[in-house]
Amino acid sequence: MANISIDAIKKNTYDAIVIGSGISGGWAAKELCENGLKTLVLERGRDVKHIEDYPTANKHPWEFEHRGQVPLAVREAYGSIRSFMREETLHWAIKPDEQPFVQEKPFSWTRGYHVGGKSLLWARQTQRWSDFDFEGPARDGYAVDWPIRYADIAPWYSHVEKFAGISGNKDGLPHLPDGEFLPPIELNCVEQHLQGVLAQNYTDRQLIQGRCAHLTSPQAVHLQQGRGKCQHRNLCNRGCPLGGYFSANASTLPAAAKTGKMTLRPHSVVHSIIFDAKKDKASGVRIVDANTGEMIEYFAKIIFVNAGAVNSNLILLNSISTRYPTGLGNDSGLLGKYFACHNYRGKASAQVEGFQDKTTSGKNPSNGYIPRFRNVQKQEMDFLRGYSIGVGAGRWSGSNREGIGEDLKNQLLHPPLGNWGISAWMQGETVPIESNHLRLHTELKDKYGIPQLITSVAWTENDDKMVKDFQEQVEEMFTKAGFKNINANDSHSNPGSDIHEMGGVRMGKDPKTSLLNEWNQLHSCKNVFVSDGACMTSTGTQNPSLTYMAITARAANYAVSALKKREL
Amino acid sequence: MHRRKSIQNIALLAGGLLALPNWAKAWSLDSLPMVGKPLNPAAENTLAQIIETIIPESDTKGAKSLGVPAFVNTMLADCYERKVVENVEKGLAVVEKLATQRYQQSFANLTTPQKEQLLLSLEKETDSNLKDFYSLIKNLTIQGYTSSEYVQTTFLKYEMAPGHYYGCVSI
Numbered sequence: 001m002a003n004i005s006i007d008a009i010k011k012n013t014y015d016a017i018v019i020g021s022g023i024s025g026g027w028a029a030k031e032l033c034e035n036g037l038k039t040l041v042l043e044r045g046r047d048v049k050h051i052e053d054y055p056t057a058n059k060h061p062w063e064f065e066h067r068g069q070v071p072l073a074v075r076e077a078y079g080s081i082r083s084f085m086r087e088e089t090l091h092w093a094i095k096p097d098e099q100p101f102v103q104e105k106p107f108s109w110t111r112g113y114h115v116g117g118k119s120l121l122w123a124r125q126t127q128r129w130s131d132f133d134f135e136g137p138a139r140d141g142y143a144v145d146w147p148i149r150y151a152d153i154a155p156w157y158s159h160v161e162k163f164a165g166i167s168g169n170k171d172g173l174p175h176l177p178d179g180e181f182l183p184p185i186e187l188n189c190v191e192q193h194l195q196g197v198l199a200q201n202y203t204d205r206q207l208i209q210g211r212c213a214h215l216t217s218p219q220a221v222h223l224q225q226g227r228g229k230c231q232h233r234n235l236c237n238r239g240c241p242l243g244g245y246f247s248a249n250a251s252t253l254p255a256a257a258k259t260g261k262m263t264l265r266p267h268s269v270v271h272s273i274i275f276d277a278k279k280d281k282a283s284g285v286r287i288v289d290a291n292t293g294e295m296i297e298y299f300a301k302i303i304f305v306n307a308g309a310v311n312s313n314l315i316l317l318n319s320i321s322t323r324y325p326t327g328l329g330n331d332s333g334l335l336g337k338y339f340a341c342h343n344y345r346g347k348a349s350a351q352v353e354g355f356q357d358k359t360t361s362g363k364n365p366s367n368g369y370i371p372r373f374r375n376v377q378k379q380e381m382d383f384l385r386g387y388s389i390g391v392g393a394g395r396w397s398g399s400n401r402e403g404i405g406e407d408l409k410n411q412l413l414h415p416p417l418g419n420w421g422i423s424a425w426m427q428g429e430t431v432p433i434e435s436n437h438l439r440l441h442t443e444l445k446d447k448y449g450i451p452q453l454i455t456s457v458a459w460t461e462n463d464d465k466m467v468k469d470f471q472e473q474v475e476e477m478f479t480k481a482g483f484k485n486i487n488a489n490d491s492h493s494n495p496g497s498d499i500h501e502m503g504g505v506r507m508g509k510d511p512k513t514s515l516l517n518e519w520n521q522l523h524s525c526k527n528v529f530v531s532d533g534a535c536m537t538s539t540g541t542q543n544p545s546l547t548y549m550a551i552t553a554r555a556a557n558y559a560v561s562a563l564k565k566r567e568l
Numbered sequence: 569m570h571r572r573k574s575i576q577n578i579a580l581l582a583g584g585l586l587a588l589p590n591w592a593k594a595w596s597l598d599s600l601p602m603v604g605k606p607l608n609p610a611a612e613n614t615l616a617q618i619i620e621t622i623i624p625e626s627d628t629k630g631a632k633s634l635g636v637p638a639f640v641n642t643m644l645a646d647c648y649e650r651k652v653v654e655n656v657e658k659g660l661a662v663v664e665k666l667a668t669q670r671y672q673q674s675f676a677n678l679t680t681p682q683k684e685q686l687l688l689s690l691e692k693e694t695d696s697n698l699k700d701f702y703s704l705i706k707n708l709t710i711q712g713y714t715s716s717e718y719v720q721t722t723f724l725k726y727e728m729a730p731g732h733y734y735g736c737v738s739i
Contacts, residue, residue, distance in 0.1 A: 060728065062717045071646035188735030231729035361737045362730035401710060404684050409623045409630070412714055413723040417739070 009299060014040040014263070016559070017285050017300040019270050019315065022117025024532040024548040025306035026248030027160065029256040029264075031556035032304070037563075038261050040298055041253075042268040042287060044307075045113035048120065050249040054239030056088045064088065083110045084121075088238055092121060099446055104456040108496035109310060115266055116249035117308065118499070119545075121237045124213040124245045124365065125390070126166050126546035128157050128177045132376055133540040140375075140384050142431045143338060143538050144508040147518035150177070156550040163255075164246040164549065165222050167366070168211030176208075176371040176542075183216045184209045189358045190393035190420050191368045197481040198370070205373035207391060212366040213246035213546075225251055234363040245365070267291050269448045270311075272319040273303060273328050273528060281527045281568075282328070288448040302527045302559050302568055305505075306552065309533030313339070313438045313504040314453050316530075329505075329515055329522035336438040338506055339455075340539050342498035343387065343428030343463050346470035347491050350483035352393065352420035359395050359417055367392040372429070372541040374469065383465035387428035388541040389474070395420045422483060426470045429541045431462050432503050436495075457495040500544050502536035519562075520555035527568045531555045605653055606645040611660045615640065615705065617676050618663065621683040622709045631713050639712035640705065652704070659701030663690075 015037035018028045025041065032039045047053070061067060064087045075085065079096035094113050101109065112118035131150045137143040154177070161180040169184040187195060187209050195207040214230040215222055222228075227243030227250055236245055243250030256262040267290040274297060276283040284299035305312045313336050319328035327335040367390050374386030398418030400411045436458065440451040471488040478486045508514020511523035520531045531552040533544060540547075562568045607615065616637040623631040631637070644653050666686055667675040675683065690702040713719060720726035 058728070060717065060726070061715045061720065066643060066647055067711060067715050069643070069647045072649065073646070185733055186735035192736065229731075231731050232733050233729045235728075357739050358736050359739055360733065360735055362733040364733045364735070401706070404622055404687055405624055405680070406626055409626075409628065409713075412623070412710060413628060413719065415724075 012284075012297060013299040014038045015300060015563075016040070016302045016304065017042065017298055018304040018306060019285065020117065020306035020308060020311070020532065021115045021253060021264065021266075022112065022248055022306065022308065022532075023119035023122065023545050024552040025304070026116070026119065026252035026256070027549050027552040028304040028306055028529075028531065028556045029262055030252040031553050032302075032560065033256040033259040033261040035557070035560040036259075036261065037302075037560065039256070039263070040300065041256070041262060041264045042270055042285065042298075043115045043117075043264065043266045044269040044290065044311075045115065045117075045266060047264070047266040048115045048239070048249055050239075050243065050247075050254065051241045054241060055091060057235065057238045057241050059088070082108075084237075088235075089121075092237075097447060099452075100444075101453040101455060102441055102444070104454055105458045106494045107455040107457050108494040109455070109501075110496070110499045111308070115264065116247055116253070119246070119248040120239050122499075122545055123543065124236065125367075125369070125543040126161075126168075126179075126211050126213050127369070127371070127388075127542040128179055129153070129540050129542055129547055130175050130177050132175045133538070133542070136385065136429075136540075137538050140379055142384060144506065144510065144513050146537050147507055147509045147514075152518070153547075153550050153554060156554040157546065160546065160549040160553050162219075163221060163225075164213050164251060164546075165215045165218065165227070166211060166246075166546070167214050167216040169209045171206070171208045173206070173208075173371060175376050179211065181211070182214075182219070185212070185214070185216060185364060185366045187368055188360050188364070188393055189355050190352050190422055191391060193355075194368070194391065194393075194422070194477070194481050198477065201477075201480050202373075204376070205370055207368050207370050210366045210369040210390065214365055215244050225254065227251065230365060232363045232365060234365055236365060268296075269450065270307065270315050271295065271448070271450055272315065273305075274299075275319065275321040275323060275328060275525070277321065277323050280323075280525075282525055288450070290448070293448070301563060302529065304552075304556065304559070305528065305530040305534070306532045309339075309501040309504065309536075310438060310453065310455070312530055312532055312534035314440070314450070316505060317438070317440050318451060324525075328528065329525050331524050332512055332515060334434075334506070334513065335515060336504045337434050337436075338432035338537075339436050339438055339457060339504045340430045340432040340502050340536070341457065341495050342500040342539060342541075343430055343459070343466060344426060344498040345459075345463070345490050345493055346387070346426030346428070346467045346474070346488070347423070348425075348471070348474040348478070348486065348488035349421065349423040350478045350486040352422055352483050354482075355395075355420050364392075364394075374466075381465075381469065383462045383469065384431050385429035385462075385466075386541060387426045387466055387470055389470070390425045390427065391422065392424075393420055393422040422478070424474050424478075424488075426467070427498070427541055427543070428463065428466045428470070429539050431460065432506070432538065433460065438504055455496075459495060500533070500539070502533040502539050502544065505530045505534040506537040507535050508537060519558045520551060526562075529555050529559055605650060607641065607653070607657060607660075611657050612637075612641060614660045614664055614675055615656075617683070618660075618687060618705060619709050621680070621687060622706055623713050624680070629718055631709055634713060634716045634718055636709055636712035636716070640708045643708055643712075648704075655697055655701055656704065659690075659698055659705075662698060662701075663687075 021043040084093040138145040168181040230244035317327040370389040372386040396418040399415035444452040507516040620632040
């Protein structure tokens, strides 16, 4: 270990360190800084300043040389990396040598390695959990019981929703609690028709407007953030110059910065958390500077691990000490295990006849949503848990490409409206199993000297049965709605395609069967908090980001109070 | 010209260095059979003629004045595999051959109806390579044309920021 002076240690000492600057890390930074803690936020990727660093945000289609298609030679340089392979978003893609990993079984891993992370790139759909979700493991006998319930998190959902700005309709559903909503975006004619069909034909399910993190009507708190009304550009994943949707870059990071207490350090690849055996707690974080390769240590009283579920696991697994030979906090031996994702395999589409005299105007950054209806009140199907369904209808252009010359040109310049179409996609809860896990390679390292990760995640029979049910149910619902040419199938997409990685550092009541307690503290190392997807004991059917934000805000405020009471 | 640009792009990706990074040591641009190449000048000329025939100039702008031939050339050179571009070259040669066979002229010297007839006959071709060639050129022409600023803003009601979404509007 380098011989560093007392002054150097002091310079590198903070009250808190947050690993990760994304959708949950940004919230940790904001809450800790607003509570007066001098906070170091470590981000492995480059800086992305709100507005300044959205190079394609205001480019028109004709301003992209290949109209969005990435040239083959450029594609080759990215190897097997698939994410963000469009001219509009290529600057978010990582190079193959950034972080090679070993897929023991096929696993799609989308990474956002820049300040703000995937909060710039997410689908912005948000739903609250209910006790139907928190009680799932206990009722159905899988995973372990969550150490929290809806009542614990409800005030924190409100807290984050108000600041982030969540648009939605108060639907009064016990299994999908209403939130602090800005006005909802509309369902279109065909979606409304399907909504009516479900209301008439079913008592167990409903189509509602998808709740989303868009400012349909910015409030004072949003205007104070410098954000404005969503303009329905649907160019979200380029970064929004208006801050029209929630991202760490537009919202939580500037709020943290405003306090003067935040130090944001990009190009900081976290190697491990430093464990102080004498004090029996973590003392800081070791990073590899991505530019210089230098290893640097930073010190703090509390550490928040928000590197993204997969990386948070990696960091803890790589935090080896005599006390913790298999990873920080890993007395249970379960670190990296019970890793899970969402089941996105089911996809469906259909043609819609009629509604010829109606169309849509503007663009829809959201979609319709059917909350989980399977096994809600009790276990009834031949599979555990269930799935929610995203629904989107639209009317296409009826442009005819036949012919040549002046006739063809006139068809192209004056395209008639075509028919309506509708599509649906599944978001299934998966049952975490011990064999789905992450672990470190014993030999291979990446260019930062960090062991490569091995991912070992596979679908189970429960997932297969659930996809089949989705297909059958969508066929039935679409048929009742009078839709034609219904096509519901199993895409057999890889685990991870959902980009909702969860688990590996699960919360639980018992330190023998979990890693984190009810406050997201490592059971045996209480000044380390993990509040991103890694903490999830079960997956639910909801888009998880809102829950990560609420859990993080709650844990951060607890950390502050524990610190003040000298408990940490 | 396009090829040099591609090499520049790779160099920039490799961190501003002209040497390839370690993980890419095994390949050079020449060893990538995938990457396309620009058309030879004669082929480019025939292609420009075809593109203008597909979407001609009249009281509304046509493909040529909107720069679509340059767009199609860029797409072929940068975004399509070499074997696809070679098929395009073969197809263009066939077009010239048919023009000579049927009308004893080069394609450029045919009348507009003759050009149109010749190209329409390709759509009914049994030779799938020839059919694919014309289909690709036609689709790229349409793509370049309909995504141009002129067409988008004048005819296709392009709006970057509509500011709203109404789900059920009467026509």
